[in-house]
Amino acid sequence: MMPALFYFGFHKPAGVREAWARRDWSMFGHVExxxxxxxxxxxxxxxxxxxxxxxxxxxxxxxVENLLANRFLACETVYRLAPPDTAITLPFHPTMNCVSxxxxxxxxxxxxxxxFRRILAAHGAQVVKCE
Numbered sequence: 001m002m003p004a005l006f007y008f009g010f011h012k013p014a015g016v017r018e019a020w021a022r023r024d025w026s027m028f029g030h031v032e033x034x035x036x037x038x039x040x041x042x043x044x045x046x047x048x049x050x051x052x053x054x055x056x057x058x059x060x061x062x063x064v065e066n067l068l069a070n071r072f073l074a075c076e077t078v079y080r081l082a083p084p085d086t087a088i089t090l091p092f093h094p095t096m097n098c099v100s101x102x103x104x105x106x107x108x109x110x111x112x113x114x115x116f117r118r119i120l121a122a123h124g125a126q127v128v129k130c131e
Contacts (some may be wrong), residue, residue, distance in 0.1 A: 001039065001042070001046070002037070002038055002083065003035045003036065003037055003038070003083050003105075004035070004036055004037060004038045004082075004083070005035050005036050005039070005080065005081070005082060005083070006033060006034075006035040006078045006081045006082075006105065006106065007033065007034050007035055007071070007078055007079070007080055007081075008031055008032070008033050008078070008081065008102055008116075008120060008125070009031065009032050009033075009034070009071055009072075009075030009077070009078045009083050010029065010030070010073070010075060010076055010077040010078070010079075010117070011029060011074065011075055011076060012030050012076045013028055013029045013031075014028075015065055016109060024044060024125070027109075028113070029071065029097055029113045030049075031098050031099055031102050031113060031116065032045075032047045032048065032071070032075075032098065032102070033045075033046045033048075033102045033105055034046065034067075034068075034071060038084070041059050041061075042057065042058075042059045043057070043059070043064045043067070043068075044057050045058065045067055045071070046058070046101070046105075048096075048097075048098040048101040049098065049099065053101065053109050058085065072129055073121050076130075077127060077128065077129060077130045078127070078128050078129040078130075079117075079120045079125040079126065079128070080097055080125060080126045080128045081106065081120060081124070081125040081126075082124075083106060084106055084107060084123055087098070097111065098118045099111060099112060099113055099115075102116065103116050103119060104115040106119075106123065108123075
């Protein structure tokens, strides 16, 4: 089963001290992905953090609504994109950062947040939330 719709949420960069205390690279910003599958009921939530990726598959409506509300509150900007015709290829590599993992989902290559935003714009992604 393939995703029918992707959402990419961009977080604000954290301060250097906060990022160092958490031992992650969020001082540059962070991006995560979520979306709905073709059946319209199953959702996935992917948070590729520095040390490990968190993947959650959810199909219960009340949990999905809570997770979506939390994601929209936590993210500074959210893009919505219908998946391109390219297939998701595996494997993910340990050296990939959050941006490269999310770009890999749509068959693109990016290593910086700015480049990934330009790729999303080129694919026709819509901004659904911007502060």
